[in-house]
Amino acid sequence: xxxxxxxxxxxxxxxxxxxxxxxxxxxxxxxxxxxxxxxxxxxxxxxxxxxxxxxxxxxxxxxxxxxxxxxxxxxxxxxxxxxxxxxxxxxxxxxxxxxxxxxxxxxxxxxxxxxxxxxxxxxxxxxxxxxxxxxxxxxxxxxxxxxxxxxxxxxxxxxxxxxxxxxxxxxxxxxxxxxxxxxxxxxxxxxxxxxxxxxxxxxxxxxxxxxxxxxxxxxxxxxxxxxxxxxxxxxxxxxxxxxxxxxxxxxxxxxxxxxxxxxxxxxxxxxxxxxxxx
Ligand SMILES: Nc1ncnc2c1ncn2[C@@H]1O[C@H](COP(=O)(O)OP(=O)(O)OP(=O)(O)O)[C@@H](O)[C@H]1O
Ligand SMILES: [Mg+2]
Numbered sequence: 536x537x538x539x540x541x542x543x544x545x546x547x548x549x550x551x552x553x554x555x556x557x558x559x560x561x562x563x564x565x566x567x568x569x570x571x572x573x574x575x576x577x578x579x580x581x582x583x584x585x586x587x588x589x590x591x592x593x594x595x596x597x598x599x600x601x602x603x604x605x606x607x608x609x610x611x612x613x614x615x616x617x618x619x620x621x622x623x624x625x626x627x628x629x630x631x632x633x634x635x636x637x638x639x640x641x642x643x644x645x646x647x648x649x650x651x652x653x654x655x656x657x658x659x660x661x662x663x664x665x666x667x668x669x670x671x672x673x674x675x676x677x678x679x680x681x682x683x684x685x686x687x688x689x690x691x692x693x694x695x696x697x698x699x700x701x702x703x704x705x706x707x708x709x710x711x712x713x714x715x716x717x718x719x720x721x722x723x724x725x726x727x728x729x730x731x732x733x734x735x736x737x738x739x740x741x742x743x744x745x746x747x748x749x750x751x752x753x754x755x756x757x758x759x760x761x762x763x764x765x766x767x768x769x770x771x772x773x774x775x776x777x778x779x780x781x782x783x784x785x786x787x788x789x790x791x792x793x794x795x796x797x798x799x800x801x802x803x804x805x806x807x808x809x810x811x812x813x
Contacts, residue, residue: 544655545685552585552662553803555687556719556796559710560694561703563671566724567693569770570760571668572599574691576775577786577793579621582663586619587653588627589680590670591646597629601773607631612658620778624662626653643679650680673710681714688801689717691757696726700744704752719799720755721745722792728762729784736761755799758792761785 549555558571568590575586588596597603597617605617607630614631616624628649641649659665667684669677681690692707694700704721711718723745727736736742739762749756763785769776777786 541651541655545651548655548657548659549685552659552665554663554800555665555667555684557667557669557681557684557687557690557716559669559673559677559681559690559692559707560671561673561692561700561706561710565671565693565695565703566760566766567671568595568599568668569766569776570691570693570722570724571666572596572770572775573766573777573786573789574793574796575623575664575666576600576619576621577777577789578664578666578796579623583661584621585616585624585626585659585662585665587665587667588625588629589650589653589667589677591628591641591649592670594627594629595770596625596668597627598773599770600625600775603629603773605630610658612660613655614657616657616659620775624659626657628653643676646676647679647683651683654683673706678710678714681710681716686804687716689719691719691796692721692754693724694721694745694748696723696738696740696742696744696759698741698744701748701751704745704748704754708752708754717801718754719796720757721749722757723759725762726759755795757795758788760788760792 558567560567575584578584588594600619602617602619602625608615616626619625690711692704694703725740727738727742729736746756761784765780766776769779777789780786
């Protein structure tokens with residue numbers, strides 16, 4: 536009975552969110568959280584967006600979004616999310632726990648429970664997009680989290696320009712298949728560095744590995760984001776890069792990717808009637 540009720544509440548909350556995009560990567564440290572946050576903010580320029588940090592053990596999103604110190608309150612409609620730049624609604628375990636410097640040892644089932652709670656008990660309201668930042672890698676943990684997200688549009692795979700990205704993207708495809716998640720496309724992050732002095736691109740980690748992997752594996756290539764030291768500065772300062780440096784090549788890359796995502800969204804099913812309706 537409780538499980539049934541929980542499913543109904545999940546369907547009701549998630550039914551008000553048109554598109555769910557799951558940001559994932561085959562390995563850690565490729566810039567997944569930075570990409571998730573900046574995509575959410577870029578989408579937020581003309582859509583209603585939520586950003587769910589599903590990385591329960593390493594929640595970086597509140598810092599990048601500048602809502603680390605936001606007081607999370609519980610209202611009639613549930614937990615009120617923090618609000619970041621471009622009115623993006625943000626929820627992360629970092630905000631729901633006291634003493635955020637203490638590492639929390641979570642067991643698998645508890646993590647899943649926490650993620651579900653962030654979907655069900657948060658007052659997301661009506662959203663055009665929910666961007667979900669998964670924990671890194673393709674192990675059991677991100678897998679079981681991804682399984683809990685109902686009717687997602689699909690996975691956005693973040694990778695890097697090296698040749699190993701083929702391996703990474705392959706892992707991500709296997710992951711997405713295992714949870715029956717369609718793949719929206721591949722982003723090549725950290726792709727070249729535009730010299731601020733001469734404007735030429737330096738291929739720090741080589742170039743084109745992510746694009747080649749997408750091509751070889753029959754996936755849509757969403758675009759490449761260059762290395763930009765201001766992405767690090769913005770992430771550390773809680774000022775998302777795309778709002779601080781809108782005219783930089785990397786911000787333009789983000790907006791190009793957003794256009795590519797928007798152009799390939801799945802059709803929105805009609806709102807449910809009856810007990811699931813609002
Ligand atoms: N295009 C970029 N240019 C410069 N720095 C970047 C870029 N993308 C990400 N970074 C930096 O690289 C570091 C790692 O990024 P981030 O935390 O987003 O990666 P992640 O894949 O989410 O890592 P984890 O696997 O630990 O969750 C951060 O310091 C971030 O600011
Ligand atoms: Mg991360």
